Amino acid sequence: MKVPLIIVTGYLGSGKTTFLRRVIExxxxxxxxxxxxxxxxxxIDAEIIKGKAVNMVELAGGCVCCSxxxxxxxxxxxxxxxxxxxxxxxETTGIAExxxxxxxxxxxxxxxxxxxxxxxxxxxVIKFPDIGYVGxxxxxxxxxxxxxxxxxxxxxxxxFVEQKIREINNRAVLFRTVYCNxxxxxxxxxxxxxxxDIKNKTHIHHENFEYLYFEYEGKFSREDxxxxxxxxxxxxxxxxxFVILDDESYLFNFVAGRINFEPFKYNxxxxxxxxxxxxxxxxxxxxxxxxxxx
Amino acid sequence: xxxxxxxxGNVVWEIPLGYRKDMRVPVRIYATEKLLKEMDxxxxxxxxxxxxLPGILKYSYVMPDGHSGYGFPIGGVAAMDAxxxxxxxxxxxxxxxxxxxxxxxxxxxxxxxxxxxxLVDLLFQRVPAGVGSTGFLKLTTGxxxxxxxxxxxxxxxxxxxxxxxxxRTEENGCIEGADVxxxxxxxxxxxxxxxxxxxxxxxxxxxxxxxxxxIVDHEAAKKLGIFENQIVIMFHCGSRGFGHQVATDYxxxxxxxxxxxxxxxxxxxxxxxxxxxSKEGQDYFAAMKCGINMSFANRQVILHRIREVFSKVFNTxxxxxxLHMVYDVAHNTAxxxxxxxxxxxMKVIVHRKGATRAFGPNTEGIPKIYKxxxxxxxxxxxxETGSYLLLGTQKAMEETFGTTCHGSGRTMSRTKAKQLVRxxxxxxxxxxxxxxxxxxxxxxxxxxxxIAYKNIDxxxxxxxxxxxxxxxxxxxxxxxIKG
Numbered sequence: 001m002k003v004p005l006i007i008v009t010g011y012l013g014s015g016k017t018t019f020l021r022r023v024i025e026x027x028x029x030x031x032x033x034x035x036x037x038x039x040x041x042x043x044i045d046a047e048i049i050k051g052k053a054v055n056m057v058e059l060a061g062g063c064v065c066c067s068x069x070x071x072x073x074x075x076x077x078x079x080x081x082x083x084x085x086x087x088x089x090x091e092t093t094g095i096a097e098x099x100x101x102x103x104x105x106x107x108x109x110x111x112x113x114x115x116x117x118x119x120x121x122x123x124x125v126i127k128f129p130d131i132g133y134v135g136x137x138x139x140x141x142x143x144x145x146x147x148x149x150x151x152x153x154x155x156x157x158x159x160f161v162e163q164k165i166r167e168i169n170n171r172a173v174l175f176r177t178v179y180c181n182x183x184x185x186x187x188x189x190x191x192x193x194x195x196x197d198i199k200n201k202t203h204i205h206h207e208n209f210e211y212l213y214f215e216y217e218g219k220f221s222r223e224d225x226x227x228x229x230x231x232x233x234x235x236x237x238x239x240x241x242f243v244i245l246d247d248e249s250y251l252f253n254f255v256a257g258r259i260n261f262e263p264f265k266y267n268x269x270x271x272x273x274x275x276x277x278x279x280x281x282x283x284x285x286x287x288x289x290x291x292x293x294x
Numbered sequence: 295x296x297x298x299x300x301x302x303g304n305v306v307w308e309i310p311l312g313y314r315k316d317m318r319v320p321v322r323i324y325a326t327e328k329l330l331k332e333m334d335x336x337x338x339x340x341x342x343x344x345x346x347l348p349g350i351l352k353y354s355y356v357m358p359d360g361h362s363g364y365g366f367p368i369g370g371v372a373a374m375d376a377x378x379x380x381x382x383x384x385x386x387x388x389x390x391x392x393x394x395x396x397x398x399x400x401x402x403x404x405x406x407x408x409x410x411x412x413l414v415d416l417l418f419q420r421v422p423a424g425v426g427s428t429g430f431l432k433l434t435t436g437x438x439x440x441x442x443x444x445x446x447x448x449x450x451x452x453x454x455x456x457x458x459x460x461x462r463t464e465e466n467g468c469i470e471g472a473d474v475x476x477x478x479x480x481x482x483x484x485x486x487x488x489x490x491x492x493x494x495x496x497x498x499x500x501x502x503x504x505x506x507x508x509i510v511d512h513e514a515a516k517k518l519g520i521f522e523n524q525i526v527i528m529f530h531c532g533s534r535g536f537g538h539q540v541a542t543d544y545x546x547x548x549x550x551x552x553x554x555x556x557x558x559x560x561x562x563x564x565x566x567x568x569x570x571x572s573k574e575g576q577d578y579f580a581a582m583k584c585g586i587n588m589s590f591a592n593r594q595v596i597l598h599r600i601r602e603v604f605s606k607v608f609n610t611x612x613x614x615x616x617l618h619m620v621y622d623v624a625h626n627t628a629x630x631x632x633x634x635x636x637x638x639x640m641k642v643i644v645h646r647k648g649a650t651r652a653f654g655p656n657t658e659g660i661p662k663i664y665k666x667x668x669x670x671x672x673x674x675x676x677x678e679t680g681s682y683l684l685l686g687t688q689k690a691m692e693e694t695f696g697t698t699c700h701g702s703g704r705t706m707s708r709t710k711a712k713q714l715v716r717x718x719x720x721x722x723x724x725x726x727x728x729x730x731x732x733x734x735x736x737x738x739x740x741x742x743x744x745i746a747y748k749n750i751d752x753x754x755x756x757x758x759x760x761x762x763x764x765x766x767x768x769x770x771x772x773x774x775i776k777g
Contacts, residue, residue, distance in 0.1 A: 011563070012546055073735070093542070102709070107737045124563055127553070130343065132564030133336060133362045 001251075002112040002262060003080055005088045005105060006189060009138045010119030015148040016091050019119055019180040023089065024063050026186045033064040033085035035075065056082070072101075073108050080110055087114070087190055102141065112262055115255045117189060118142030118172070119180070123152035125161045131168065139168045143256040144175065144189065144237075151178045171257035173237045185209045188238055188274055212273040212282055216293055219244040220269070222261075224292040229254050232285075236275040242266040269293075296338050299323075299330075305358070305759045309342065316346045316561075322353040324694075326756045329358045329748060332705055336362035343562050344372050348569070349379020351635050351642060355694055357649050358756035359703030359748060364388065365564030368648035369703055373695045374570060376630060376641035380558065381575045382567035383541045383548070383582075385645035386628050389493075390540060390585030392532030393464075393624030394650075394672035395593045396683060397600065398519045399526060400616030401608070403503050406525045407772070413501060413607050414730050414773040420599045421499055422491045423777040424734040429490030431595060438486045439474045445587030446594035446622075454598040461661050463622040464651065467590040473580035478543045481581075485536025485588055490595035492531045494735075496701075496742055497777035498677060499529040499596070502769035510765040514685060517667055518620055520767055527600055527617075528681055528769065530674045531777065532626065533589035540585050544578040570643050579628070586627060593622055620683070621661075621670035625650045625700035631659075633695050644695045652686035652698035652763050660686075671763055673754065675702050677731065677774045678724065678744030682754050682765065689761035698763040702750040711746035712737050724774075733776035742776060 010016050020034055033056075056079070057065045064083050066075065072090075079088065088111060092101060105113050118138050125131070131139065139145065147161055162174065176182050188209065220228075222245040229239065232254070239254040242264060251264040273285070302308045302322075307330060309321040321341045323330060337360050344366055345354035351373045360369030365384025372385055399406075406413070422429060433441065441448045446467025449455050460467045492499060506522040509515045520526070533540075548566040551574055552558045558567065568574040597619065601612035608615060628645045635642070653660050653669040660669040668685040675681045679702065690696050706714075717736030720743055724731050733739045757763040 012542065013549075104735075104737055128561060128563035130339070130561035132365055132562040133340070134364050134564065 001264065003085060003088055003110060004114035004253075005090065005111040006114050007090050007092060007101060007105075007116045007141075008119070009092045009116065009141065011121060011124065011135060011138070014119040014121040014124070015146070015177075015180050016119055019117070019146065020089070020091060022180045022184075023186065027063075027190055030086040030190055031064070031083065032087045032089055032190075033066055033079045033083055035066045035072075035079075035088065035090045058083070072104060076108055076111055112253075112260065114253060115143040115189065116141045117144045117146065119146045119148050120161070120165060121149050122147050122158060122161045123149045125164055126153055126157050129164065131164065136168055139165055142169060142172045143258060145169065145172045146175050146177045146180060146182075146184075148177045148180055150176045150182070173256050185274075209274055209276060210279045212278060212285065214269075214271045214286060214289060216269040216271075216289065218269070218293045219246065220292055220294065222246055226259060228288060228292060229259050232273075233275075233278070233281055235278050236273050236281070238274045239271060241269070241271040243269050243271070303760070305756045309338065314342055314346075317342065318347070319345050319350050319353050321345050321356070323356040323360070324699075324756055324760050324762070325356075325358040325360075326752055326759075329752055329756060332748060333360060334362050337367045340365070340367045340562075341370065343560070343565055344370060344385070346560070347372065347374065347380055347382065347565065347567060348558060349374040349377075351375055351379075352695075355649075355697070357697070357699040358753045359648065359699045359701055361704050363647065365562060365566075366645070366647050369699065370645070370647050371649045371694060371697045372645045373633065373642040374645070376570055376643050379570055379643060380567040381570045381579060381628055381643055382565055382645065383545050383578065384564050384566065385647050386541070386582065387626035387647045388538045388541045389532035389534075389626055390537030390582055391589035391624040392530070392537075392626040393589065393593070393622060394528065394530050394674055395597060395622040396620040396670070396672045397527040397597060398616055398618050398620060399524065399604065401525045403523045403525060403772075406501065409607055410501065410730055410773050413603065414732055414775060416603045416607060417499060417600065417773075418732040418775050420603055421596055421775065423497070423775060424494055427491040427493065427734075428487040429595065431487075431489045433486055433489065435482060435486065438482060438489075441489065441591050442474050442477065442584040442587050443472050444468050445472075445590040449591050449594040449598070455594050459594065459597065459619050461663070462619040463590060463594075464624055465586070465590070467594060467622070469583045469586045471580055472583035472587050474584060476577045476581040477584055478539065481536055481539035481543065484539045485534060488534040488536065489588070489592050490599060491534060491592070492529070492596070492775065492777035493534050494738060494777045497531040498674070498742075499600070499775040500527070500677070500681070500771045501773035502526050502528055502681065503772050504767060505770055508768040508770065510767060514667060514764070514766045518670065518683065518766065519618065520683070526620075526769060528672065528674065529593070529596060529600075531589075531592060531596065533585040534592065536588045537585040540581050544574075544581065547574055548578070582628065586624070589624065590622065621664075621672060623650055623670065623672055627651075631695070633691070642695065644697070646697055648700045648703075649697050650700045651696055652684070652690045652694075653696045654686050654688035654691045657686070657691060657696065668764065671698055673699065673701060673750070675750035676744045676747040677742055677771060677776065678729070679747070679750050680771065681769045682750070683767050683769070684754070684757070684763040684765055687761060687764055690763065693760075694762050698757045699753055702747040702753055704746055705748050706746050708741040708746075711743055712740045714745065715740040715743040729771050729774060731774045731776060739776055
């Protein structure tokens with residue numbers, strides 16, 4: 001199975017490194033390989049494992065920090081070979097254009113892009129309201145956008161920031177954060193959707209998010225299923241699971257309006273939804289799915 | 295397109311003062327009508343933002359290959375009063391002193407064609423390309439610091455080049471005032487093993503052919519050492535991770551002092567700047583000069599490798615193969631120059647981001663051998679379409695602070711190009727058309743496909759019609775190593 005990959009992007013000083021620290025603190029039950037921006041050094045005091053395309057540091061919590069010394073493609077292969085992570089997370093430089101990176105990733109067959117997290121410094125948007133060329137691309141590509149440093153702006157200013165971001169990207173899920181802490185749920189980013197995760201719910205520790213889970217025998221047509229996903233209520237931020245479409249089985253991934261299917265051998269339909277206040281949709285979704293089930 | 299853009303010349307357009315309240319000078323765009331229509335909307339906004347910067351003189355310029363970039367447009371030119379103006383990393387580009395070098399041979403197309411594959415393959419092996427590529431030079435920190443202060447001169451002294459190479463490089467390959475104490479350890483670490491490497495993106499090394507019908511000015515071509523059916527070598531690269539880190543370091547410093555200490559207000563943080571005369575401005579200028587020297591040294595070492603490869607493949611001394619440089623000129627810099635503004639000679643800091651210095655005949659700062667001709671200007675096209683050798687003109691001195699275009703300019707993002715083009719297929723198609731390409735990455739090739747760029751001939755036509763450059767010859771690629 002392809003390793004899911006997350007891109008973390010944002011301007012210099014927006015809080016990318018802080019976010020990575022939060023990930024290391026909060027996500028203990030997944031092995032995550034973090035690729036520090038393409039040139040960044042590893043700032044953690046531990047023994048560095050030198051490789052051909054990447055240097056690595058294994059952390060106590062299971063995370064692995066990596067810094068590139070060669071091409072990204074080779075580094076990813078090396079990381080998978082050596083540490084076999086559940087997730088790979090790439091932090092971009094504050095000045096990189098993430099759209100080009102995304103296409104590079106789409107050409108690497110060992111991984112699949114899971115989601116893009118963009119970190120915005122609210123205070124900076126107030127100071128420099130013309131969001132520049134690179135800033136725009138970063139915001140456009142984001143599935144989840146952290147409006148960080150929210151404590152540095154007042155309510156009116158925060159609304160302005162929100163509106164600015166919405167003008168550029170109206171599909172992303174926005175979070176208000178301070179030091180990258182706030183109404184975040186790491187299961188949203190790291191998609192705890194496979195069977196063992198659903199049984200073991202210890203990691204689901206946020207009361208603001210609600211989860212829905214469905215299981216069906218049978219199959220869907222791809223067209224019907226895509227239509228269904230496209231028309232989900234906006235409070236559903238993410239959906240993931242296994243589906244049988246026509247005669248093939250897939251792992252599907254829905255993030256803030258973006259849909260991906262990855263061929264995957266499985267014999268059932270298992271669907272998992274996450275969002276804010278979505279329990280009320282349980283019956284409606286069940287009915288809609290049953291209607292298109294063959 | 296902005297509705298009240300005015301045509302002020304055949305290929306010159308102006309957004310007048312007052313279009314936006316905060317403008318200090320008008321915006322001037324050099325372009326044919328077709329190129330103007332192709333420009334992305336953000337270029338106008340960016341050129342307008344640049345026109346608000348303190349100390350900007352005459353105009354905020356956009357060259358015909360202009361497209362949007364970090365803060366300033368790529369193809370943007372802004373000259374600031376050295377006394378009252380600012381310096382901005384966004385007006386220089388992250389790849390400090392990225393530029394072009396053109397090298398002659400006395401070989402003809404018929405002599406090279408049978409050996410083309412061998413040449414390109416060996417060059418590909420000897421001139422490392424790609425994001426993390428490292429060079430054969432293993433330097434100590436002390437040696438690297440010497441190189442940062444001495445540029446290409448350091449390389450020639452160590453045997454990587456000929457003394458005449460320096461005379462044919464902008465600033466003689468070594469800009470004065472590079473101060474290594476203004477460089478962060480991180481920048482040193484990123485650059486120390488990258489001397490002699492192409493890097494990635496749109497950087498390349500090409501073997502090109504002078505087709506007889508492509509010589510425009512025969513007399514000038516002859517004086518520059520160009521003849522019919524000749525093979526020349528052109529390459530494009532810069533200061534690699536080193537320059538990138540210098541820019542990153544100072545962007546952060548500028549952001550923290552710009553408003554608090556100097557009261558400069560800007561709309562887009564990508565335009566972070568500091569007064570040229572301030573401590574921070576001068577520190578950046580001295581650090582940026584290290585980037586300039588790193589880049590000259592990088593191209594010098596690559597030339598050395600090219601000479602080795604040609605010598606090996608043709609089993610002849612490089613001297614006998616006539617591997618002389620025509621020139622090395624940058625297109626991502628800010629330089630302190632003297633220009634006449636409103637009849638007054640004054641010191642200005644000229645930002646050229648994706649724009650090439652194009653000094654006219656008899657201007658100080660160009661090599662003696664080119665004094666009468668004007669400064670050679672090397673313009674790289676996309677790998678499919680060809681490149682140009684031009685000359686700087688007096689008109690450029692008068693109109694654009696001695697500046698012209700730098701390449702063909704993107705018409706679509708890298709992303710879009712990759713969606714439309716498959717690198718593997720493009721390489722095969724190019725081979726059918728007689729262009730042999732080697733690259734570390736297929737998707738990288740797709741980014742650089744001809745369709746992703748403006749028509750180079752149209753861009754050159756615009757600068758020639760404007761009189762800010764003079765056409766000499768167009769080169770066609772037959773071999774390409776893509777970074």
